[in-house]
Amino acid sequence: MKTKFLILNLIVLVLIILANIFQFYFINYPMKFNFEFAIEDASWIMLLIMILILAIFSLVLGFLKVKQLDFQRIFLCFNVLLLIFIIYYSADAFIKTKKEISKREKEYISQAKEDIKNxxxxxxxxxxxxxxxxxxxxxxxxxxxxxxxxxxxxxxxxxxxxxxxxxxxxxxxxxxxxxxxxxxxxxxxxxxxxxxxxxxxxxxx
Structure with a gap:
């Protein structure tokens, strides 16, 4: 059982790392995705601090035996929540940018028609x-x-x-x-x- 949760934690951590890299595209849309620049631009120190805080908090809760949950299960729950947060933050930024672009496109089309008229x-x-x-x-x-x-x-x-x-x-x-x-x-x-x-x-x- 412990091996299962260890593997799940590793998988989720890999997904968190990938999400942290690819959020560059969604946050900076419509800038073209550059993998090397995305790796350099990713907030690795902040991400590492967050994961360490979650790990420490999971250890504390594990020692306290909260609802009979051990460290690995608690850490997995926190990691999943962190992954969801990164995805949500990236998607929210992407959607807002798309809406703003759509709004500006309508304004440009209206301006173009006026300029053609003149x-x-x-x-x-x-x-x-x-x-x-x-x-x-x-x-x-x-x-x-x-x-x-x-x-x-x-x-x-x-x-x-x-x-x-x-x-x-x-x-x-x-x-x-x-x-x-x-x-x-x-x-x-x-x-x-x-x-x-x-x-x-x-x-x-």
């Missing part, structure tokens, strides 16, 4: 500082070419929010058919080629 599509992006040019003439002409295609670009800075980037995709999906209808297929390549040509001409001057 013929003023704005492509927001993040992940780096905006390039600064000393030539104001080039900046103005670049903006002019982009406006000709019915768009402008807005840099949100270097802070990347994965959930916001995920929701923003709905904006792009909504305006894409409109821009293709307005500017023709491969319009972005044509626009970029036009901007590049303009820059070369102005640099050579």
């Amino acid at each position: 013929d003023n599509v704005t492509f927001e992006y993040s992940g780096g500082l905006e390039m600064i040019s000393d030539n104001q003439k080039i900046i103005n002409k670049t903006d002019s070419i982009q406006k000709k295609y019915g768009i402008n670009y807005k840099n949100l800075g270097c802070v990347i929010v994965p959930s916001e980037d995920e929701a923003r995709q709905k904006y792009y999906e909504t305006v894409k058919p409109y821009l293709e209808k307005r500017n023709g297929k491969n319009w972005e390549s044509k626009m970029n080629a036009e901007i590049e040509k303009m820059r070369k001409e102005n640099i050579d001057l």
Whole structure:
């Protein structure tokens, strides 16, 4: 019987370790799962402290013979509760993020329809500082070419929010058919080629 509970405790402990690793994905959704980073990011010290506290508490209760339960049975119960807590915490964070993304997607779709109506599509992006040019003439002409295609670009800075980037995709999906209808297929390549040509001409001057 003791061997049975020992094996069960080991199985649950392995599941706790796995849950502690994979909660990285659920808590940080929609960030792509990276196994090595998840291992490094996992709160191993905190988890170890919690397991040690549960083990000590189980030993105390085992010595007291609470309801004739021994250490292994009590420790198993605590481990199962810890596993349930980790799963619940991860799932709760995942569900909340999904709901927030869904809410922001609806807002982006509504904004996209309004921008299409005004013929003023704005492509927001993040992940780096905006390039600064000393030539104001080039900046103005670049903006002019982009406006000709019915768009402008807005840099949100270097802070990347994965959930916001995920929701923003709905904006792009909504305006894409409109821009293709307005500017023709491969319009972005044509626009970029036009901007590049303009820059070369102005640099050579």
